[in-house]
Amino acid sequence: MSNIVVGLDIGTTKVxxxxxxxxxxxSINVIGVGITPSRGMEKGMVVNVEETTLCIQKAIEDAQRMADLPIDLVYIGVAGSHIESINNVATKQVTGDQSIVDSSDIDQLLAEVQNINVPDGKEIIHSIVRGYKLDxxxxxxxxxxxxxxxxxxxxIIYGATNSIQNLITCAFNVQLSVAQVILQPLASANAVLNDDERKMGVALVDIGGGTTDIAIFKEGKLNYTKVIPVGGTHFTNDLAYFLxxxxxxxxxxxxxxxxxDPRKVDKNLVLEVSIVGGDEKRKVNADVLCEVLEPRADELVDLIIQALGEGVGDLKELSAGIVITGGGSQIRGLESMxxxxxGLSVRLGRVKSVNGLTQKVSNPMYATGVGLIHYGYHNYEKFAYDTKEGLIGRMFSTIKGWFL
Ligand SMILES: Nc1ncnc2c1ncn2[C@@H]1O[C@H](COP(=O)(O)OP(=O)(O)OP(=O)(O)O)[C@@H](O)[C@H]1O
Ligand SMILES: [Mg+2]
Incomplete structure (x- = not known):
């Protein structure tokens, strides 16, 4: 396998x-980075293939130039409120010689556990082994x-075939092959969490521009995933509307x-704000910003708590607390809110264990992009798509590919 792995994060605000x-x-040595503002994306999903294709082309060209090598294979992230997930269990009697578990027992179980009622128009994206029990x-x-x-x-994580296909189409349009489509919070988790946190119980919360993506780990295993269609863009839209x-x-x-956080507002600060569509400016006290942003943050945190409750029941199960990442995690006062x-410990998740152009990717905004490289490298060949033939389906290669 090549030692070059490319992560392509097609986010709501940047590619x-x-x-x-x-x-x-x-370890990962970052040798090329291309970042360009997103167009044609809303709430984590492609809404204009042509525009998104152009953004991908620009980001890929910039990364190629910096790395000084051609890019033809990428790992891409997927998010959006179409994503759903469940934990499923399959059982069977061991049929191998002398009741010894053989690979056919395992293969049958792996097929059986995916036998779920996927709604029409949706398809399985990941099937991740949480554990086995023998007697x-x-x-x-x-x-x-x-x-x-x-x-x-x-x-088992599944999502809308059309949304997944739109991402792949945009990549195909610039002659890229897609090695695998990866749920964004799984990618981000790979970039910012450590093994101890996963063992103790931790929630990764990636607050992006259009979505807030959650992945919960307990006893080292993935337990729950969720995409909430609210992100930093909603905060900005609220401000634009009110001002x-x-x-x-x-x-x-x-x-x-x-x-x-109203306690952090500089009460004496007066800002000059341009009125939309003209040259006129208006004076606004800085505390107005907080009055607009705080309720939105409050709403988002409630949605996060609701999701965490669905995932673990009692939040105290998350002994290692919450790790927040993504550009939206940086809004002042959100971490303490x-x-x-x-009542849990909260830390800001920055990208860990990379070398090379670390300055360029250290911001939490790049957790997904770097995580795609981690995930792609460790789960190589799980799915295969081909540029010329279109979607040629999934190829489960080894059981190793099932582990996170
Ligand atoms: N310093 C900062 N303070 C507050 N917000 C910030 C800061 N830096 C970035 N953001 C916000 O982060 C958001 C973008 O985050 P990010 O780049 O992780 O999103 P994305 O990956 O493009 O979107 P998504 O993952 O939702 O599809 C924007 O709403 C932006 O305003
Ligand atoms: Mg993102």
Missing amino acids: TAIVGEISEDE SAPLQDPLGMKGSNLELSAH TTGFSEAEKLKIRYGTV IKKKT
Whole structure:
């Protein structure tokens, strides 16, 4: 396998292509980065193939130039509210010689556990093994073990075929082959979480521009995933609406002066805000920004708490707390609001263990792009798509490909 892996994160606000060279010690050396503002994307989904294609082309060209090598294969992330997931369990009697579990027992279970009622128009994106039990005893790998009743539990993630196909079409349009489509929070989790956190119980919350993506891990295994269709863009839109200003002016104000914590507002600060569609400016007290942003943050945190509740029941199960990442996680006061409302520890997840152009990808905004490289490298060949033939379907290669 090539030691070059490319992550293509087609986000709601920016498209990022990151070229990673995998070193002998399996660390990622970032050798090329292309970042361009997104067009044709809404709430994590493609709404205009032509526009998104052009953005991908620009990001890929920039990354190619920097890395000084051609890019033809990419791992892409998928998100959007069409994504659903369930945990499923399959069981079978061991039929191998002398009741020893053989690969056909495992293959049958892997097929059986995916036998779920996927709604029309949706398809399975990931089937991730959570664990096996042989005669009720938990096991990592049952192959070669003696027993009679084998059980497999897996986390199955599925999404709308059209939305997935639109992403692939945009990549095909610029002659890229898609090695695998990966759920964005799984990618981000690979870039920012550590093994201890996954063992203790942790929620990864990637607050992007159009969506907030959640992945919960317990006892080292993926337990729950969810995509909430609210992100940083909603905060900016609220500001633009209330201040009757343009989106880019509202975006600047949010990033420079915005906070969701009224105690952090500089009460003496007066801002000059341009009125949309004219040269006129209006004076606005800085606390107005907080008055607009705080309720939106409150609503988003409630949605996050609701999702975490669905995932683990009691939030105390998350012993390692919550790791927030994505560009939207940087809004001032949000981290402490989540801490206060959940009673859990919260940390900002920055991209870990990369070398090379680390400055360019250290912002939490790039967690998905870098995570796609991690995920792609460790799960190589799980799915295969071909540019010329179109979608040629999934090819499950090895059981290893089923583990996160
Ligand atoms: N310093 C900052 N303070 C507040 N918000 C910020 C900051 N930097 C970026 N953001 C916000 O982060 C959001 C973009 O985050 P990100 O790049 O992770 O999204 P995306 O990947 O394009 O979107 P998605 O993952 O939802 O499809 C924007 O709404 C932007 O305003
Ligand atoms: Mg994103």
